Amino acid sequence: MPNMESPVKRERDDEGSTGGGHAEPSPKRQCTKATEVTIEDDIYILEYSSELRESRSDDPNEDDLQTKFDQCKVALNQITKNEEETQTVLEYAQFRVLPAKRRIQLQDKLDVAFSQANFAEVARFFTDLVPHASDINRAGFKPCSIHPMRVPDSIFHEILRRMDSKFSQFGMPWDHQNETMQNYCLFEIFSPILDVFDGVFMDKAEVLMDSEVTKKRGRVEHRWVAFDSICAKYQELKCLGAVRGEQMLKMMAQMMLEADARATQNENLGFCIPVIGMFMALDSMQALIYHPHTRTFFLSDPVPALPTIKTDMRALIIRIRQLADHIFGLLVPAYINSLDAFLARSERLAKKENTTRESTAHWRQASTLAKEALKLGREAASTFHHGVTTHYNEGELTERIRRAREISEEAVQLLHDSIAKSPKRLVNESLRKYYMDHEKSFLEAEVLGLDPYRISPVMDSDM
Structure with missing residues (x-):
C-alpha cells in the first residue's frame, strides 16, 4: 500500500457566486471539500467539485499514470466516503493525473453555456x-x-x-x-x-x-x-x-x-x-x-x-x-507555435528513448524557415508602410513598393519550404491535377457515355 498521509480537509465557500450579495449557490458548481494527499512522495491536490482539479507529480515518466490514477481514487474515497460516488466524479468530472513538470492546471469547464x-x-x-x-x-x-x-x-x-x-x-x-x-x-x-x-x-x-x-x-x-x-x-x-x-x-x-x-x-x-x-x-x-x-x-x-x-x-x-x-x-x-510543439515532443521522445529521431531535424528545419518567413513578412509590411507614409519622390516610392513586393514573395517561398520539411504535413490529392493527367480518358468517357475506367486501364491502376 502506498504511504498516504491523512487527508487534511478544508471547507470552501461556494465559488459559483460572482461576489457580493447573498446569492444562492448553484448545486452543480458548489465546491464541497478538498484534500492534499502525499502518495509515494508525490503531491496531489484533489477537490470534489465541478471546477478546478489539479494533480502534480515529480515523476516525468507517464507509464505509471494509471497506477497513480488508481491511488488517487483511494484518496478521493476519503473525501466522498462512497466508492460509487467517487467513480461518478472521476467519470463525469474528467479528473486526471499529470506529471508536475508540465506545469499545467487542468480546469473543468464551467457548467454554463457560452x-x-x-x-x-x-x-x-x-x-x-x-x-x-x-x-x-x-x-x-x-x-x-x-x-x-x-x-x-x-x-x-x-x-x-x-x-x-x-x-x-x-x-x-x-x-x-x-x-x-x-x-x-x-x-x-x-x-x-x-x-x-x-x-x-x-x-x-x-x-x-x-x-x-x-x-x-x-x-x-x-x-x-x-x-x-x-x-x-x-x-x-x-x-x-x-x-x-x-x-x-x-x-x-x-x-x-x-x-x-x-x-x-x-x-x-x-x-x-x-x-x-x-x-x-x-x-x-x-x-x-x-x-x-x-x-x-x-x-x-x-x-x-x-x-x-x-x-x-x-x-x-x-x-x-x-x-x-x-x-x-x-x-x-x-x-x-505548432511546429515548435512537435519539435519539443520529438526532442522529449528522443531523450526518453536515448536515441536520435529523424523527425527532430525536420521539425527544427521547418521551424527555422518559418521564423525567417515571419521576419521577412513583417519587414515587407513595414517597408511598404514606411514607403507610403514618408515623403519620398516618385522614384524612391516606386523602389520601396517594389522591394516590399519582393520581400513578401520571398516570405511565402520560405513558408512553402518550411511546410515541405514538416514530417506530418497533410497532402491532399489535387482534383485538377488528376483531371489534367487523365483528361483524354475523361473526355472520351463523356462523349461515349462510358465509365472512364473502361476507357483507360491506366486510370484503374492509378487509383
Whole structure:
C-alpha cells in the first residue's frame, strides 16, 4: 500500500457566486471539500467539485499514470466516503493525473453555456484578471500587438476576385450588417491565405462540426487545427455594434472559455502552446492570446476590419488589404507555435528513448524557415508602410513598393519550404491535377457515355 498521509480537509465557500450579495449557490458548481494527499512522495491536490482539479507529480515518466490514477481514487474515497460516488466524479468530472513538470492546471469547464458566461465568474480562473472590472481596459489583460505580414500581390488579387464574386451574389458588406454576411466575406479573405499553408491548417467550422471539447457550452465560428492535431487558432464573430462595458466583457468571457477549452484539447494530446483567438466585430478585429503555462491572457488593440457604412472602392480595398495582412500576421505565428510543439515532443521522445529521431531535424528545419518567413513578412509590411507614409519622390516610392513586393514573395517561398520539411504535413490529392493527367480518358468517357475506367486501364491502376 502506498504511504498516504491523512487527508487534511478544508471547507470552501461556494465559488459559483460572482461576489457580493447573498446569492444562492448553484448545486452543480458548489465546491464541497478538498484534500492534499502525499502518495509515494508525490503531491496531489484533489477537490470534489465541478471546477478546478489539479494533480502534480515529480515523476516525468507517464507509464505509471494509471497506477497513480488508481491511488488517487483511494484518496478521493476519503473525501466522498462512497466508492460509487467517487467513480461518478472521476467519470463525469474528467479528473486526471499529470506529471508536475508540465506545469499545467487542468480546469473543468464551467457548467454554463457560452452565451450565459459572465466575466466575473470566468476571470477568477486566470492570472492577473480583475473579476469585477466594469470595462475591458480595466480587466487586467496584458497588452500585445498584431504585427501584420504583407500578403503577396498574387494572393491579394485572388482575395479581391473572390470578394467581387461574393459582393455580386449578396451585395456589399454595409447592406447586411449581420454575422452571416461578415462570415461570407471573411471566408473569402481567409481561404486564399490558408491555401499558402498547403493543408497544414484544417478549418473546423461551426456549421460543419458537432461540439467536442465545448460540449454543452457552445462553439466558436471557426477553429484551425494544425497537422490534424493542435488547435492553434480560433475565431469568434459578434455583431457588436456599440457594445461596451459589461456586455463587451461578457463577449470576452466566451472567448476565454473557448481558449481554455482549446488549450485543454491540446494538452490531452501532449502539447502546450499559446492559443491565438481572433475576436471579430463588424468593423474591427482584436487578438486574444492565451498562454496556458501561466494562465495569462494578452489582448491587442482593435485593428480595422470591413466597413459597416457605405464607402468608396478605394477605402474598401485598403480595409481588405489591412485585414488580410493582419490575418496573415496571426496565422504564421500559430503555424510556428505548432511546429515548435512537435519539435519539443520529438526532442522529449528522443531523450526518453536515448536515441536520435529523424523527425527532430525536420521539425527544427521547418521551424527555422518559418521564423525567417515571419521576419521577412513583417519587414515587407513595414517597408511598404514606411514607403507610403514618408515623403519620398516618385522614384524612391516606386523602389520601396517594389522591394516590399519582393520581400513578401520571398516570405511565402520560405513558408512553402518550411511546410515541405514538416514530417506530418497533410497532402491532399489535387482534383485538377488528376483531371489534367487523365483528361483524354475523361473526355472520351463523356462523349461515349462510358465509365472512364473502361476507357483507360491506366486510370484503374492509378487509383
